Amino acid sequence: MTGFADILIGLSLLIGALFTFVGSFGLLKLDMPMKRLHGPTKAGTLGIGALLMAAMIDSFLSGHGTIQHILIMAFLFVTAPISALFIAKVHIHTGTCQKPPQPSEDSQWATKAVVDTQET
Amino acid sequence: MARTALRRLLPHPALTLILILVWAILNSSLSLGTIVFGAILGILIPQATVAYWPDVPRGIRFGKLVSYTLLVIWDILVANVQVAWIVMTKTNAKMKSTWVNIPLDIKTPEAITMLAGTITLTPGTVSADLSDEGHCLLVHALDADDADAVRDDIKQRYEARLKEIFE
Amino acid sequence: MMSPEVFADYALMIAFVAVSVSQLLAMVRLVIGPGAGDRILALDTMVINGIGLIVLVGLYQGTQVYFEAALIFAMLGFVSTVAYARFLLRGDIIE
DSSP states (O other), rough: OHHHHHHHHHHHHHHHHHHHHHHHHHHHOOSSSSHHHHHIIIIIIHEEEEHHHHHHHHHHHHHHHOOOOOHHHHHHHHHHHHHHHHHHHHHHHHHHHOOOOOOOSSSHHHHHHHHHHHHH | OOOHHHHHOOHHHHHHHHHHHHHHHHTOOHHHHHHHHHHHHHHHHHHHGGSSSSOOOOOHHHHHHHHHHHHHHHHHHHHHHHHHHHHHHGGGGGGOOOEEEOOOOOOOOHHHHHHHHHHHSSSTTTEEEETTTEEEEEEEEOSSSSSHHHHHIIIIIHHHHHHHOOO | OOOOOHHHHHHEEEEEHHHHHHHHHHHHHHOOOSSSSHHHHHHHHHHHHHHHHHHHHHHHHOSTTTTHHHHHHHHHHHHHHHHHHHHHHHHHHHH
């Protein structure tokens, strides 16, 4: 039983290490600011999720079992989209990305609309 | 009368339950003291923050919310493998990243927030902006041949389910 | 065929190396930029990798005392990312 848990910990660690690395590698490799957002926001969160999973299994293995790590995981999964949205808004605001198309229904994107009201 | 008094005491019942649960996990105990103090926090915090979240969402179908969450977790796992493969193997020139414009059918802020979060966490897409009146969502796709296909996929897979849950 | 304990130990070492290298890669992106948005994203990634390193140190030493550190790091990292982005968007953090 302990052996099986150890294998599970090892696999989670390897998966977490792989995805964390891919996230940061994507951050360095991709060439456009908006593309770079994709690497860390997804691969990063799943990588840390797998590392936390390994820590959780280890805590049950060593006797004082706890599922506190779920909290960090949930917090990261809730906040990662918000950080990504804010960074995307910065890219749109500063114009470091391709110009987005016009929205099909309303007059303007929210980030641009703020800029327009400040200018007039 | 009793109903309005209860509503004033617990403006967000689901938030109260979640706060008690988080407090119990944080202390990693299920003793009576933990639950009671969690309940005190769970009553005080929603009352302190109700001014910033006045329109309480009603009639959420929790059964469908659970199955939606499971679907999203599965999609996150699959999507991560796909994105990792794209990032590691494709060269920058071969990646066709585009903007996708998604007209929204859902209207409540909670549903739109859930949709935007889901889009960011799943296959090669990041939600970037909302239009000024809240009827369109701007999404950036990492590697998509056809922007319309991405839009239809998101609308069918996630938005239709969220519409069932929230409206 | 190695025993499960040895496999877990090797996996821990590999994870340490991978997360440390990720931290270095993110730091290179932080230095070369080119835009402010890229630097915010690099800092966000470094915070996430830092949480990973804290979790790994906790695993290595076999204690639970690093849990609070990781949780506070996650919260501060999120708030600082939003504050940086907000400052660039509005020129003001609290309006």
